Structures are given as structure tokens and as C-alpha cells.
Amino acid sequence: MTDTLTTAAEVSVSGLTVLYSTDQGELPAVSRASVDLPTGKITGLVGESGSGKSTLALSMMNAVPAPGRISEGSIEVNGVGDVTKLEGKALRRVRGGALGYVFQASQNSLNPLKTIGKQLLDLGRAHDVKDLRELVHRAKELADRMGLDGDRVLDSYQHELSGGMRQRVGIVLALVLNAKVLVLDEPTTALDMLSQSAVLDIVRTVHRERGLTTLVVTHDMGVVSELADRLVVMYGGRIVEDGPTTELLQHPAHPYTRALITATARITGDTATARALPGRPPDLTTVPRTGCVFRERCALAMDVCAETEPELLAWAPDRRRACHAEPTGAEA
Template sequence: MSDSKILKIENLSAIYLVREGSIKASVDINLEMEEGSITAIVGESASGKSTILEAMTRSLPPNGRIIGGNVFYRRDGNYVNIMEIEEEELRKLRWSEIALVPQAVQNALNPTMRVFDHFMDTVVDHGVEWSTKKVWDRASKLLDMMGLDGNRVLRSFPHELSGGMRQRTLIALSLLFDPKVLILDEPTSALDVLTQARLIRVLDEVHRELKITMIFVTHDLPVAAELSDYMGVIYGGNLMERGKTEDIIGDPKHPYTQALVASLMSVVGDVEKIKPIPGEPPSLLNPPNGCVFHPRCPFRMDKCSVETPPLFKLSENHYVRCWLYEK
């Protein structure tokens, strides 16, 4: 395995059990993260983005099941398989090495507790023996880095903070134990445009300061383009294309990515609001046979509705799941 990768997701598949059967939310996902890089996972609503984050950290809801795959995390030069470690080790790893900030967490703070108590509780919960002063200083420094007045915010109750401030507070909290990987699910979605822009600057700053590996999910292609080094494009639970952001935006290969990028060029970029391609997203309960995009694809061939294309490698970092690129 190549050493510059801090995370390697291999053939990760996850489903949700429902009365009608199973929702194929994550199908054979392959992704790799360079240490210190920023990866954006983009795709329309309900395409399976959150499922990837939850599956890779083994934090799916109770009806979620991982049905295959491995997630290798590099620690001290060796890879550990997150899918195989014990529950206790996983719990430690989740905060101290890989931190996940879930979607719509702005209300995750307890309204009856001052912000500082959230930091203190987290330290106590994890059995970490830090003095109150040490927790205060560290929390305050992290909040300052998030562009907030740390000492003031720590004394505040959640309702005294704006939505954007609460979001940044939660990111600071997730950085408490200095994780190597920060995973953010739709960090900008619930925010107004100005607050979004500020958060993007802050995340960029955090990344530069801490040299942390960042993975974030968004349905907003311009946000992804601005912040990320690498991009993965999800459609119908499948990873359709991945590569360097400049290649994905500048020279998209998959017909779905091409449609997405074309719609980005036409001023609006919100994947949720636009219908770049005629037709509807696929049912993940009964997905189409073959390529999951074939019912909407202008380039479909006979085999597309029969055989699922593998992820073809175009160059060192560029992969695409489409029969057009079969050699």
C-alpha cells in the first residue's frame, strides 16, 4: 500500500433494512485520502453521501448494515482496518484520530449548558485527565482559530450564539483531541451565503494551521470546488468519478459529472435545486440494472443496462465508473 494515503476505503458497501427490502445506499465505494488533503464528496440529495461517512466510521443508524469492504487507516506507519477493530478501540479512534461532525448539528449543543461545559464533559467522558485550566486554554485557542472570541464563547449559552457560531463551536469541539482526520457532513448547508463564505475561509485556515486531513460532504459544487484538492462524485449510491478537483471541474469524464459541471457553469450551482439532466434519480430500493445512471444517460449503450461498469483508472488519480472508458 502506498504510504502517503492516510485512509483507504475499499469496496465499501452498506444498506438500510426497511420493511420493503433493503436500500442500497453505498455500493462498492473506493476512495483514498492523501495525508493533509481535502476531499469533497459531492452529489444530489439522497445519493448516499452521508452513508459513506457513517459507514466508514461505523456509525450507521440501527437499521444500517455494512455488507462488505474495508477501511484502512494509517497509524504510526501501519494500517488498521476500521471494519475489524474492537468496539472500545473504535470509540477512542473516533474522537482522538478521526472526528466526524454530523449533518445539521447546530442544535446538538445542550441549551442548558454553557459552551465550556460541553468541552469539559467531552474530556471527562473520554477519561482524559486534563485540568480545568488546560481544557479552557485549549478550547479557547481552538475557538479563536475558528474566528471566534474563545473566552467569550466559552462563557456563553448556545442560544446566545448565531447558527454559524454554533457550527464553528462544534467543529472546535471535534478538534479537542487533535484528530488527524476531520470529517464534516454538509458543513455549510444550513447557513446563509455570507456565513457559508466565512466558514469556508475558516475551514481553509484550520486546514493550513493543523495540516489535518479533511473530508467533507456537500451538494454544493462551487463550495467543493473552492475548498477541495480531490473530489468524489456520488450518484445513486455509487462513486461515479474521482480525481483531483481541477480535473473533475476542468475535464469531467463521467456523463453525470459532465452534466453537473455544465450546470455549474450556468450560474447556479446548487445540485439540489437544479435538474441538470432529464429524468429522476434512481430508486435505491430497486436500483436499475447495469449502470445506475443508464436511464438518464445520453450516451448509454446496450451493455449499460445489463452490466455494472467497474471503476476504470484513467490516470494516477483519476477514476471513472463508465463503460465509455473501457480499454
């Protein structure tokens, strides 16, 4: 795959295809995706619901739920190797170890029947942590830094915490074993505006202070436009565009990215002109199997778009797009 990144990659996804079983057989939720998470940067993975973002993110921990499976590709994590080859103990060690993962809020990963402190100890034991008191101490310190009362939080059950607090607890548990890579799936979804910006502030701060490599997965272009150094746009299981945030927002090169930006009032600064994207995103069974996956909603669609799937190619330094239309003159 063409790659113009000059910085080192902490995580390198290459030719990743992930299949789920449906009543029409196994179908790809992610198709031949190649993307790097540059060391020390915040990458935003954005696209409408169903575009395959969570599946791509879960793959980084080799945690695609069966009977779903990674059928092709590799995911190299610095200091770990190809996580798609790991299993058993080695895999459990990576999850929550080198890779900290905060699950989508709706699919809450916290156990409702155990206090947060108990879950912290479980995590420590699963990772053969010798000094559990030290682990608790570190968790409290992290929690305090995030504006939580560490002692109180560790004694709490998840239902005693607000959505914003739960999200912070998720980050504490993801980082307490000194993860180098932090993956947050929809960290602000289902939070009110105030808690949203509090959580985003925390992500920014811990990212910087701990020198993390961070991936923020969200359907909300507004969230990542303020937070991420780089954006990766997904549609129908494909990466359709990526590049540095500012450049990508100023000069989107894929019609889908343009549509996403236009639909985001927080970027256009104008609620009245923020138009919802016409049409609906496809699912596994309805995504076109030949040609461009976006063509049915695309104003620029041409004959070739129905016949040939556009490749994700570099068209400018550090910019890639998968589109048959002319790259220049089409910017929003």
C-alpha cells in the same frame, strides 16, 4: 481496486457496502466503494442528496445508525487500523480522537440542554483527558482563532449561537483532541453566503495549519470546487468518478459529473445557462439493481448500460470513472 494514487493515504476505504433496512428488505446505500483520503489533502465528496455521501462518511467512524450496517469492506485509518472492526471503548476513543467529525447541520450534534463548555468537558471525560483545564484552554484558543469569543461561546447554549457560529463550534469540538482527520458533512448547507465563505476560510486555514487530512461532504459542487484538492463524485451509492479537482472540473469523464458541473452557476460563471439536472436522484428502493445506476438520467445510455454495471477504473493517471461510454471527446 485500481488505484493510481502515489501519495500516502490517511484513510483507505476498500470495497465498502452499507445496508439499511427498508420495507423491501436490506438495501445498499453504499455499494462496493473504494476510495482513499490522501494525507494532508482536502477531499470533496459530492453528489445530489440521497447518493450515499453521509453514509460513507459515517462509516469512517463506524457510526452507521442501526439497523443499518456495514456488510462488506474495510476502512483503514492510519495509526488506528480497520475501524469497521472496532467496538466499545476503542471505537469511542477513535471518534473525536483520531477522527474529528462535524455532523450535518440539520442533524445537529450539539446538545440543546447543555452549554458548549459542559459538552466540551463531557468530551474530555469520555476520552480520559486528565487535564480538563488544559482542554478548556485549548478549546478557547481554537475558538478565538476561528473568530469566536471563546469565553462567551463556552458559556452559551446552542440556541444562543448563529448557524455559522454553531458550525465553528462543531469544528472546535472535532479538533480539540488533536484529530488528524477532519470530516465535515454539509458544513455550509443552511448558511447564508457570508457565513458560508467564512466557514470555508476557516476550514482551509485549520486544515493547513494543523496538517490535517480533510473530507468535505456536500451536495454543492460550487463549495468543493473552491476548496478541495481532489473530488469524489457519488451517485446511487456508487463512486462514479474521482480525480484532482482542476482536472476533473476541466475534463469531467462521467456524464453525471458533467451534469453536476453544468448545473453549478458558480463554476460556469453564468446563472442563465446553469441548468438544473433533469430528473430526480434515486433512493434505496428506486436505484436500478442491474447495470449502471445513472442510466435512466443519462444522455449517453446504451444497451450495455442496462445489463452490466460499469466498474470504477483508472483511465488516466490519478483519474477513475465508472462508465461504459467512450472517455475521450465527451468532455463538456
